[in-house]
Amino acid sequence: MEKVSRRQFLGMSTKVGAATLFTGVFAPSASSFFGLGGVAHAGTKKIQEFNFAVLTDAHLYNIADHKFDHILEKAVADVNGLAKKPDFVLYGGDLGQSGKKEELAKGKAILDKLTVPYKIIPGEHDYYLDMGAEWRGMFGPEHWSFDHKGVHFIGMNSILIKDFWSARKLTPTERMGLLEELECHQCGAWGVGEEQLEWLKKDVKNLSPDTPVVIMTHSPLWDYYPRWNFQTLDAPEIRAILKKFEKVIAIHGHVHQVVYNQIGNIHSAGLLSTSWPWPYPPVTLPHPEIKMNRVDPGNFEDGLGTHQVSLNKDFAGMMDYRAFADLLPENVKRGLKL
Amino acid sequence: MNISKLMLIGVAVVGVASVSVAYAKSPRSEKQIAAENKALMDAVAKGDALWHDGRLGTNGLACGNCHPDGSATNPHTWPKYQTNLGKVGTMRDMINWCVAVPLQGKPLAFDSDEMIALEAYATYTHRGITIAPGKDEQHGAVPVKSGPGYP
Numbered sequence: 152m153e154k155v156s157r158r159q160f161l162g163m164s165t166k167v168g169a170a171t172l173f174t175g176v177f178a179p180s181a182s183s184f185f186g187l188g189g190v191a192h193a194g195t196k197k198i199q200e201f202n203f204a205v206l207t208d209a210h211l212y213n214i215a216d217h218k219f220d221h222i223l224e225k226a227v228a229d230v231n232g233l234a235k236k237p238d239f240v241l242y243g244g245d246l247g248q249s250g251k252k253e254e255l256a257k258g259k260a261i262l263d264k265l266t267v268p269y270k271i272i273p274g275e276h277d278y279y280l281d282m283g284a285e286w287r288g289m290f291g292p293e294h295w296s297f298d299h300k301g302v303h304f305i306g307m308n309s310i311l312i313k314d315f316w317s318a319r320k321l322t323p324t325e326r327m328g329l330l331e332e333l334e335c336h337q338c339g340a341w342g343v344g345e346e347q348l349e350w351l352k353k354d355v356k357n358l359s360p361d362t363p364v365v366i367m368t369h370s371p372l373w374d375y376y377p378r379w380n381f382q383t384l385d386a387p388e389i390r391a392i393l394k395k396f397e398k399v400i401a402i403h404g405h406v407h408q409v410v411y412n413q414i415g416n417i418h419s420a421g422l423l424s425t426s427w428p429w430p431y432p433p434v435t436l437p438h439p440e441i442k443m444n445r446v447d448p449g450n451f452e453d454g455l456g457t458h459q460v461s462l463n464k465d466f467a468g469m470m471d472y473r474a475f476a477d478l479l480p481e482n483v484k485r486g487l488k489l
Numbered sequence: 490m491n492i493s494k495l496m497l498i499g500v501a502v503v504g505v506a507s508v509s510v511a512y513a514k515s516p517r518s519e520k521q522i523a524a525e526n527k528a529l530m531d532a533v534a535k536g537d538a539l540w541h542d543g544r545l546g547t548n549g550l551a552c553g554n555c556h557p558d559g560s561a562t563n564p565h566t567w568p569k570y571q572t573n574l575g576k577v578g579t580m581r582d583m584i585n586w587c588v589a590v591p592l593q594g595k596p597l598a599f600d601s602d603e604m605i606a607l608e609a610y611a612t613y614t615h616r617g618i619t620i621a622p623g624k625d626e627q628h629g630a631v632p633v634k635s636g637p638g639y640p
Binding site for chain 2: 212214217218248331332333334336377378379426427428429430431432433434445447448449451
């Protein structure tokens with residue numbers, strides 16, 4: 152009881168930090184304010200109601216019987232056991248930790264136990280040992296789109312960094328090692344790059360503005376905390392390309408935490424990992440502040456979980472954070488409207 | 490005069506003598522100060538490396554997995570009662586708990602260079618925050634724009 156009340160208190164009162172140096176805070180419009188958000192714009196095309204599940208950031212190590220293996224297995228079992236069966240699963244990147252073939256193969260074997268199809272994008276931990284070669288061999292293209300029951304789904308590789316390794320003659324292992332640190336001192340900011348921007352332009356060119364769109368990237372499509380690559384360098388260009396749509400739901404991994412933002416027509420939500428939680432960075436969270444509680448370091452499942460996103464016929468989205476421990480303050484427990 | 494009185498006088502003399510020289514640090518030259526600051530930054534850099542490279546543990550994990558830039562270590566709140574420790578402990582107790590439990594490594598000696606370096610790193614990333622022993626607060630680390638975050 153004591154723990155619950157303390158957490159409820161913290162959920163309402165804790166401030167991570169006062170600095171607002173790097174955060175991009177955009178005032179939401181009255182109709183999109185949390186609590187009212189999720190109301191579809193009048194023009195959005197009607198869709199067939201359905202739901203999908205989301206998993207991300209397993210960070211599997213090439214170590215037998217590792218605790219993160221069991222957590223990913225638990226997450227897959229959780230999704231397979233959902234009362235309302237999802238149509239498919241989206242996976243948000245960082246399946247492995249060090250980009251090793253063994254890690255990705257182990258992850259694939261676990262994800263293949265999902266009883267519904269899944270679509271996956273890469274994270275930096277999957278990528279920088281061999282620049283994505285093994286990952287592509289196992290999972291296919293790094294960006295994709297598909298249509299499902301009236302919704303256009305897009306997945307993109309948002310972790311492409313300008314070459315910082317060749318001039319310094321880093322080995323692939325050294326390059327990967329640097330990127331394994333969230334606060335890599337030498338890596339720089341990442342994004343989707345010119346090629347994918349061109350692809351995205353073409354991909355959405357013939358879609359009408361009333362088309363409901365869901366986009367998944369590993370990193371957020373807004374400047375949250377660039378120090379930790381809680382950003383995508385060309386997010387402004389992506390947002391400009393998607394601006395014509397009435398409403399876009401953006402889902403991202405990498406942050407290992409509950410976080411929400413809205414910029415114009417884009418409703419953005421961060422995901423829980425199945426490895427470890429990240430603390431909130433020292434910036435003011437966007438308004439309305441949506442966050443998880445502090446995590447108990449003694450409970451290895453605290454801060455972790457799965458997600459189910461339900462879309463109704465008006466493209467009103469509801470993200471259920473399915474936390475493995477007592478993590479969510481009351482407002483998030485009820486689900487996050489997207 | 491008996492022996493105990495002699496001892497008292499002796500203690501008093503030593504006391505007076507020590508007061509006259511007992512600065513925490515004697516006045517130092519700019520050069521000495523620079524060298525001392527460098528020694529601290531070397532410890533911070535050593536702590537940063539240990540924090541991230543996984544060598545303290547046996548399961549691949551490092552402190553940095555959960556504590557980027559030293560975040561969520563709350564160095565300003567120690568000593569405090571910590572549930573995981575089951576007692577009032579210091580930051581070094583908690584570092585060793587993290588090494589032993591989530592990282593499945595071997596606890597460090599409290600006076601080891603490694604332990605001091607880890608504490609130096611975590612504390613330096615929170616410089617300027619008000620000391621508040623026992624405070625139940627998660628305070629962010631000092632914001633960093635780029636680079637290591639220390640000189």
